[in-house]
Amino acid sequence: MANQLSNLDQIFAALSDPTRRAIVMRLCAGEASVGELAGPFDMALPSFMKHIHVLETSGLVQSEKSGRVRTCRLSADALVGAEDWFQQQRAVWEARLDRFEAYVMKLKKEKERAAAKRPSRTTKRKGS
Amino acid sequence: MANQLSNLDQIFAALSDPTRRAIVMRLCAGEASVGELAGPFDMALPSFMKHIHVLETSGLVQSEKSGRVRTCRLSADALVGAEDWFQQQRAVWEARLDRFEAYVMKLKKEKERAAAKRPSRTTKRKGS
DNA sequence: TAATTGGTTAGCCATGAAGCTAACTATACA
DNA sequence: TGTATAGTTAGCTTCATGGCTAACCAATTA
Numbered sequence: 179m180a181n182q183l184s185n186l187d188q189i190f191a192a193l194s195d196p197t198r199r200a201i202v203m204r205l206c207a208g209e210a211s212v213g214e215l216a217g218p219f220d221m222a223l224p225s226f227m228k229h230i231h232v233l234e235t236s237g238l239v240q241s242e243k244s245g246r247v248r249t250c251r252l253s254a255d256a257l258v259g260a261e262d263w264f265q266q267q268r269a270v271w272e273a274r275l276d277r278f279e280a281y282v283m284k285l286k287k288e289k290e291r292a293a294a295k296r297p298s299r300t301t302k303r304k305g306s
Numbered sequence: 307m308a309n310q311l312s313n314l315d316q317i318f319a320a321l322s323d324p325t326r327r328a329i330v331m332r333l334c335a336g337e338a339s340v341g342e343l344a345g346p347f348d349m350a351l352p353s354f355m356k357h358i359h360v361l362e363t364s365g366l367v368q369s370e371k372s373g374r375v376r377t378c379r380l381s382a383d384a385l386v387g388a389e390d391w392f393q394q395q396r397a398v399w400e401a402r403l404d405r406f407e408a409y410v411m412k413l414k415k416e417k418e419r420a421a422a423k424r425p426s427r428t429t430k431r432k433g434s
Numbered sequence: 435t436a437a438t439t440g441g442t443t444a445g446c447c448a449t450g451a452a453g454c455t456a457a458c459t460a461t462a463c464a
Numbered sequence: 465t466g467t468a469t470a471g472t473t474a475g476c477t478t479c480a481t482g483g484c485t486a487a488c489c490a491a492t493t494a
Contacts, residue, residue, distance in 0.1 A: 187322055194318035195452085199391075206398040213470065223471070225453050232451090246461040246470045254399060261392040263327075264385060270334040271382060323482085341440060351441070353483050360481090374440050374491040 188236035189260045197221070198229050202238060202252065209251035212241075316364035317388045325349070326357050330366060330380065337379035340369075 192198050201215055216226045230250065233239035237256040241248050320326050329343055344354045358378065361367035365384040369376050 186327065187324060190318045190322035191451095194315055194322055196315060197452095199314070203395060203398070206395050207402055211470085221452095222454060224455085224473080227472075228452070243471085246459095248471070252399065257392060257395060257399075261389065261396070264389040264392065267331060267334050267385060268389070270331070271380065271385075274335055319481095325482095339440085349482095350484060352443080352485085355442075356482070371441085374489095376441070 185237055185256075186260065186263060188232075189238060189256055192232050192236040192238055193260070195229065195232075197226075198233055201229060201233060201250075202257070205239060205250060205252040209249055212248045212250065215250060313365055313384075314388065314391060316360075317366060317384055320360050320364040320366055321388070323357065323360075325354075326361055329357060329361060329378075330385070333367065333378060333380040337377055340376045340378065343378060 193202070197219060200218075204210060204215060212223075212227065212230060215230070216223060219226060230239065230241070233250075234241060237253055239250050240253045241250040243249075321330070325347060328346075332338060332343060340351075340355065340358060343358070344351060347354060358367065358369070362369060365381055367378050368381045369378040371377075
């Protein structure tokens with residue numbers, strides 16, 4: 179929970195590659211061995227392993243070797259941490275929109291009050 | 307709405323840099339000129355402009371030049387598009403957890419039924 | 435018109451990322 | 465014991481990224 183902000187760099191960098199996003203998507207459906215994960219990709223194994231490693235150091239994936247098979251699983255915390263970042267931004271963004279809306283409303287109200295005080299002008303009075 | 311998936315690469319890559327995330331955060335609070343944005347950063351302007359450019363080509367930021375001032379604003383669509391990706395993954399992930407839970411429940415039920423049929427064994431009966 | 439301000443273009447450098455092959459380790463199977 | 469399987473390590477290339485300086489427009493302002 180503490181310094182997970184500092185690896186937003188790594189999490190987003192990891193997710194910026196389509197191969198790695200595909201791996202994450204695959205792992206959302208359940209754990210898998212390196213070989214199973216590599217299957218669909220037309221890529222040499224060492225290259226593929228680099229992607230796995232990037233995902234691991236970002237914290238998105240954890241793996242464990244048993245016998246000669248390495249099994250990978252998703253670490254949901256990291257995904258959630260990244261999702262949180264978006265929600266924080268959206269909160270700020272929406273707060274601004276609210277303020278802006280409030281401001282527009284205030285302007286509108288003032289304009290209406292001004293129009294009420296000076297009834298004959300280009301402004302047309304609207305019922306209610 | 308159509309091919310926004312294809313620039314998830316660029317969006318995530320853009321967000322993998324702390325300078326650029328800070329710019330996005332700043333722009334969530336409202337539009338700003340390049341100079342205003344650059345202020346807090348100890349970086350030469352051309353370097354900073356590269357970040358702006360990365361953000362623009364990713365679609366996260368739009369800008370417009372009026373006179374000699376370029377004003378930048380956030381393009382919320384791209385942010386939302388990226389956030390959506392997380393939500394999709396989470397949906398898959400949670401569906402799996404649900405299935406897993408259902409499976410565990412099923413096992414538990416079967417075990418209970420087996421225990422009921424064969425009352426004296428290592429299983430301890432629990433009230434209700 | 436001259437000087438300032440705000441941004442832009444061009445080009446350089448160092449580092450890191452993404453791919454490859456070749457060779458190696460270690461487990462499982464026959 | 466020998467062979468196939470599953471990863472791993474080492475080392476190489478190529479290209480992108482992030483930073484810099486220097487020089488260059490183009491609007492404002494004095």
